[in-house]
Amino acid sequence: xxxxxxxxxxxxxxxxxxxxxxxxxxxxxxxxxxxxxxxxxxxxxxxxxxxxxxxxxxxxxxxxxxxxxxxxxxxxxxxxxxxxxxxxxxxxxxxxxxxxxxxxxxxxxxxxxxxxxxxxxxxxxxxxxxxxxxxxxxxxxxxxxxxxxxxxxxxxxxxxxxxxxxxxxxxxxxxxxxxxxxxxxxxxxxxxxxxxxxxxxxxxxxxxxxxxxxxxxxxxxxxxxxxxxxxxxxxxxxxxxxxxxxxxxxxxxxxxxxxxxxxxxxxxxxxxxxxxxxxxxxxxxxxxxxxxxxxxxxxxxxxxxxxxxxxxxxxxxxxxxxxxxxxxxxxxxxxxxxxxxxxxxxxxxxxxxxxxxxxxxxxxxxxxxxxxxxxxxxxxxxxxxxxxxxxxxxxxxxxxxxxxxxxxxxxxxxxxxxxxxxxxxxxxxxxxxxxxxxxxxxxxxxxxxxxxxxxxxxxxxxxxxxxxxxxxxxxxxxxxxxxxxxxxxxxxxxxxxxxxxxxxxxxxxxxxxxxxxxxxxxxxxxxxxxxxxxx
Numbered sequence: 001x002x003x004x005x006x007x008x009x010x011x012x013x014x015x016x017x018x019x020x021x022x023x024x025x026x027x028x029x030x031x032x033x034x035x036x037x038x039x040x041x042x043x044x045x046x047x048x049x050x051x052x053x054x055x056x057x058x059x060x061x062x063x064x065x066x067x068x069x070x071x072x073x074x075x076x077x078x079x080x081x082x083x084x085x086x087x088x089x090x091x092x093x094x095x096x097x098x099x100x101x102x103x104x105x106x107x108x109x110x111x112x113x114x115x116x117x118x119x120x121x122x123x124x125x126x127x128x129x130x131x132x133x134x135x136x137x138x139x140x141x142x143x144x145x146x147x148x149x150x151x152x153x154x155x156x157x158x159x160x161x162x163x164x165x166x167x168x169x170x171x172x173x174x175x176x177x178x179x180x181x182x183x184x185x186x187x188x189x190x191x192x193x194x195x196x197x198x199x200x201x202x203x204x205x206x207x208x209x210x211x212x213x214x215x216x217x218x219x220x221x222x223x224x225x226x227x228x229x230x231x232x233x234x235x236x237x238x239x240x241x242x243x244x245x246x247x248x249x250x251x252x253x254x255x256x257x258x259x260x261x262x263x264x265x266x267x268x269x270x271x272x273x274x275x276x277x278x279x280x281x282x283x284x285x286x287x288x289x290x291x292x293x294x295x296x297x298x299x300x301x302x303x304x305x306x307x308x309x310x311x312x313x314x315x316x317x318x319x320x321x322x323x324x325x326x327x328x329x330x331x332x333x334x335x336x337x338x339x340x341x342x343x344x345x346x347x348x349x350x351x352x353x354x355x356x357x358x359x360x361x362x363x364x365x366x367x368x369x370x371x372x373x374x375x376x377x378x379x380x381x382x383x384x385x386x387x388x389x390x391x392x393x394x395x396x397x398x399x400x401x402x403x404x405x406x407x408x409x410x411x412x413x414x415x416x417x418x419x420x421x422x423x424x425x426x427x428x429x430x431x432x433x434x435x436x437x438x439x440x441x442x443x444x445x446x447x448x449x450x451x452x453x454x455x456x457x458x459x460x461x462x463x464x465x466x467x468x469x470x471x472x473x474x475x476x477x478x479x480x481x482x483x484x485x486x487x488x489x490x491x492x493x494x495x496x497x498x499x500x501x502x503x504x505x506x507x508x509x510x511x512x513x514x515x516x517x518x519x520x521x522x523x524x525x526x527x528x529x530x531x532x533x534x535x
Contacts, residue, residue: 001155001182002217004252005212007317009373010209010236010351013085016183018081018114019153020073021050026233026311027215028224028304029053029083031243034075035062038246038297041076047301053241054079056108056116057097070110083115083241084108088122088159088187097261101142102149115155115183118146123163123188136172143179155182157219160208163188169204171280173211182217183239184212190222198228198337205235206344208269208429215352216457226257226307227331231338233311236351245304249297257307258330267507273302284462318360324367335368342371349373351382355445362450364433369456370463374446388438391426391533394479396468398440398490398515399431399457404448405439410518415439417524423532426479428471432457432491434466472505482508483531 004345006013015024029051032041054076057065067075086104087097099107108116119142121135143158145242150156158181169186173324176184187207192200205220212218217238222230224242233242248255252263255282256270269276269284275298284295314320329334341348352373356535395414402409411429418425427439434455438446476482482505486493498510511531518524 001209002215003519004215004306006356007316007351007353008318008320009348011232011311011315011320012236012238013234013312014217014238016155016238018155018292019112020079020081021113023050023081023239025238025313026229026240026308027051027238028229028240028242028308030224030245030301030304031055031085031241032060033243038294039301040077040248045078045080045299047298049080049301049305051081051115051239052087053083053084054078055087055089056084056104056111056113057090059084059111060099060104060107068107073109073112078513081114082217083157084111084113084117085241086117086119088117088120097354101145105146106151109152111152113154115157117159117185118142119498120159120161120187123161123165123168125164125188125191125374127163129165129168132161132163132165132168136168140172140175143176143181147179147181151530156183157181157183159185159187160212161188162204164200164204166203166207168186169207170211173208177211177213181216183217184208185219185221185239186237190221192511193222193225193228194472195266195427196331196333198333199340202235202337202340202344204345205232205237209236210347225260226255226303227259227327227334228337229304230311230314230320230327231305231334232423233315234320234324234341236420245300246297249293250299252292252296254302255295255303257303257310258327262443263292271299271303273299273306275299275302279396287333294453306477318356319363321369321372322363322365325368328368329366329531338368342368345371345373345376349377352377359445359449362446364450364452364456366453367456369452370433370461373458375434375463379463382436382438382467383470386441387437388478388480389426389440392424392479393481393483394427394476395425395427395531396436396482396484397429398487399437400430400490400516401432401505403450404443405429406442410515410524411439413521413524414515414527417521417528423528425532430464430491432461432464435461435463435533436471458492460491460493463498465497469501469504472501472508476505476507483507484510484529485515486510486512488512489514489516 002016004012004014014025030044031053034054076478090097104119120139123132123135138159158176160172162172196261219239220237223240224244254261254263269281328338400409405411429437
C-alpha cells in the first residue's frame with residue numbers, strides 16, 4: 001500500500017495506493033469547501049495536485065443521504081483521490097458537533113472517501129495537561145472502535161494528539177502504533193503553525209515519529225505554509241492538508257517560498273507562475289476584489305506545488321538539508337527550528353541513507369551545517385568501530401582544501417613520500433567539519449566529497465575538539481611519538497586548545513609549519529626532516 005522509494009534525512013519519496021489512483025509523497029491536499037470554493041476542485045486537480053481534502057461533516061449536514069447516492073467524487077467533480085476530515089476541526093472551533101464517531105465513519109465509507117479520518121478530539125494549545133490527557137484517551141478509545149467497525153477499502157487515518165505536551169504525544173503515538181491504521185496523522189498544531197512556532201512542531205513530530213511504524217505514511221494536519229514544508233518533510237512527514245491557499249487569498253496574502261507577503265505592498269510580482277507571468281501588478285490591482293482573490297489563490301497553489309516539487313528533487317539528489325538552510329536564511333522561525341534539529345541529530349542519522357547513487361557531494365555553508373547527520377555518523381562510528389594501524393609515529397595534519405588527501409594537495413605529497421620511504425607513520429587529518437579523518441578512510445563518502453565555506457573552517461569546532469581528544473585518549477598509547485602540526489593559514493588553533501590537548505596527552509609535540517606551502521617532494525622531504533629528523 002505504501003512503498004518508500006528514496007530517502008534523505010528522515011524525509012522520503014513514496015507511493016501510496018488508493019482506490020482512485022496512486023499518490024506520490026510528499027504530497028499536499030488542498031482543502032476544498034463542498035459548498036463554496038474560491039477555486040473549483042477540478043481546476044486544482046489540473047494543477048497536478050494528486051489529492052484533495054474536504055469535510056465529511058459539512059457534506060453530511062448539507063447533502064445528507066444524497067451525498068451517499070452521489071459520492072464525494074461526483075460532488076466535487078473529480079476522479080482523483082479524495083481525503084475526508086471527520087469534523088474534528090469544527091469540534092475544535094465550535095466546541096461541539098451533532099454527530100457520533102461511528103456515524104461519521106460510516107458516512108465517510110458510504111460516500112466513497114479514499115482516505116478517511118476518524119473523529120478525534122483535537123488538543124490545541126491552551127488546554128491544560130489534564131484536559132489534553134482526557135482528549136488523548138478519548139481519541140484512543142475512538143481509534144480502537146473505528147478499527148473494529150471499519151468496512152470497505154477506505155484507508156483509515158489514526159491521529160496522534162497531545163500538542164505541546166510531549167509526554168502525551170509520545171503516549172498517543174505509542175498506543176496508536178499498536179493499531180493497524182493505514183495512515184497516521186499528527187494534529188493539534190494548526191494554531192502554532194499560524195504563529196510560526198516551528199520549534200514546537202519539530203519537538204512533537206520527532207517524538208511521534210520515534211514511535212510510529214516506519215512503513216506507514218504520516219500526515220500533518222494543517223501544514224500548508226510553503227516556508228515550513230521542507231522542514232516537516234525532513235522530519236518524516238509524508239502528507240499535508242491546508243486551506244491556507246484560499247484563506248490567505250481572502251486576506252490578499254501572497255505566498256512565496258520564503259514567506260508570505262501583503263499583496264497591497266507589492267511593487268513587482270516576484271514569481272513566474274502562469275498568473276504572475278500573465279499579469280502586471282498594476283493590472284491585478286485593478287481587478288474586482290473577488291476576481292483578485294481567485295488569482296492570488298491560484299498563485300498560492302502554484303507556489304505550494306512548486307515547493308513540493310523542489311522538495312522531491314532535493315530528496316532525489318540529497319540536498320534537503322541545504323534546502324532547509326536556504327529557508328532558514330530568510331526566515332528566523334525556520335532558523336530556530338533548524339537549530340532545534342541539533343537536539344535530534346541521532347534521530348535523523350537513524351533514517352538518513354549512508355550512501356546514494358549517483359554520489360553527490362555535500363555543501364557546508366553555514367554554522368548549522370555541522371549538525372548534519374553525516375558528521376554525527378562519522379564521529380560515532382570512528383569512536384565505536386575504528387582500529388588504527390600499528391605505527392611508531394602519529395602525524396596530525398590540518399585539513400587542506402584539496403581532497404581526497406591521498407591524491408591531491410600537500411597532504412598527498414607527504415603521504416606518498418612516507419609510503420615510498422617505508423616510514424612507520426600514521427596520518428590523521430583534523431577537520432572542523434568531520435573532526436578527524438584517518439588518511440586510509442579519506443576517500444570514503446562523504447569524507448572527501450564536500451565543499452565548505454571558510455566561515456566554518458577557520459577555527460577549531462566542538463566536533464574537532466571532541467573527536468581529537470577522544471582519539472588521543474583511546475589510541476595515544478599505540479604510538480611512541482605524536483606530532484600535532486599547526487598551520488594558522490588553514491585552521492586557527494588557539495593556545496588554550498593546545499593546553500587542554502596536552503593535559504589529555506602529555507607526550508604530544510606541537511609544531512607550527514606552513515603545510516599549505518608544500519608543493520613538491522623536495523618541500524615534503526624538508527618538512528619530514530624537520531618534524532621526524534628523516535632525510
